Amino acid sequence: MLSKDTGVCIRTVDYSETSQIVTFFTKSTGKIGAIAKGSKRPRSAFDGPIEMFSYGEIVFSDPTKEKLVTLTEFQQHGFTGLTNNLFAFNCCLFAAELLNKLTDDYDPHPELFEGFLHFLQDVNEHQRSSIEHRHILSLLILFQLTLLSEIGLMPVLNACANCKTKYEIQITSDERRATSNEVYFSSSANGMICKDCESNFSDKIKLSPSGASCLINLKQVAQTSERTLKEIEKILISHFTELLGHRPKMAKHILKSSDKRPK
Numbered sequence: 001m002l003s004k005d006t007g008v009c010i011r012t013v014d015y016s017e018t019s020q021i022v023t024f025f026t027k028s029t030g031k032i033g034a035i036a037k038g039s040k041r042p043r044s045a046f047d048g049p050i051e052m053f054s055y056g057e058i059v060f061s062d063p064t065k066e067k068l069v070t071l072t073e074f075q076q077h078g079f080t081g082l083t084n085n086l087f088a089f090n091c092c093l094f095a096a097e098l099l100n101k102l103t104d105d106y107d108p109h110p111e112l113f114e115g116f117l118h119f120l121q122d123v124n125e126h127q128r129s130s131i132e133h134r135h136i137l138s139l140l141i142l143f144q145l146t147l148l149s150e151i152g153l154m155p156v157l158n159a160c161a162n163c164k165t166k167y168e169i170q171i172t173s174d175e176r177r178a179t180s181n182e183v184y185f186s187s188s189a190n191g192m193i194c195k196d197c198e199s200n201f202s203d204k205i206k207l208s209p210s211g212a213s214c215l216i217n218l219k220q221v222a223q224t225s226e227r228t229l230k231e232i233e234k235i236l237i238s239h240f241t242e243l244l245g246h247r248p249k250m251a252k253h254i255l256k257s258s259d260k261r262p263k
């Protein structure tokens with residue numbers, strides 16, 4: 001019996017000279033590992049080797065029988081622009097790494113599937129100009145929060161995660177003059193922490209007023225400065241490091257490469 005689904009490739013490993021083992025994140029089946037026999041042969045059934053982030057309809061052997069299914073059909077559609085922009089590509093690899101590590105096989109998350117595909121589409125559209133680093137970073141942050149929300153680990157951002165006091169932050173037009181109460185982020189509390197509670201959480205990180213404001217009102221993420229986005233991404237990386245028990249492999253490429261200015 002064969003199964004059909006829509007999937008996007010989130011990992012590929014060479015299996016032999018002619019075959020690959022591919023991890024797909026699919027809409028209805030969740031994450032699956034598949035062997036693509038002969039995919040690297042010149043005339044393969046998959047239009048050539050399977051590329052990272054290619055997506056489309058896939059057909060595979062009965063997943064209830066074996067851990068690794070056999071891929072029988074895959075007409076690849078790709079995001080052709082992603083490899084032109086190293087920062088954009090690294091952000092997508094980072095998102096795929098987190099998706100792979102934080103979801104289980106055969107645990108479907110259709111909305112997360114749509115969210116990941118939209119993320120790839122948006123990054124693909126915005127990768128052309130190097131000035132869009134800021135925009136790509138904002139897309140990555142929003143996807144990371146979608147991922148946390150979909151797997152049931154959304155941090156508490158609108159109130160102190162410990163005492164539940166609601167946050168209200170007023171930001172003036174000049175971010176530097178913004179006045180607010182002190183706000184922290186703590187992975188062990190899974191969210192924001194107020195000044196009264198911070199002493200209970202040794203892993204807390206203090207947020208700038210604009211960083212706190214963005215996390216309290218996520219609509220601001222799309223408009224805020226690159227500096228604030230880097231601050232938030234740094235916090236998210238340390239949060240993912242806590243969740244995974246190790247630092248994500250791609251993390252080192254995200255804050256570093258966005259420092260590079262276009263020539």
Ligand SMILES: [Zn+2]
Pocket residue numbers: 160161162163164165193194195196197
């Ligand atoms: Zn509190």
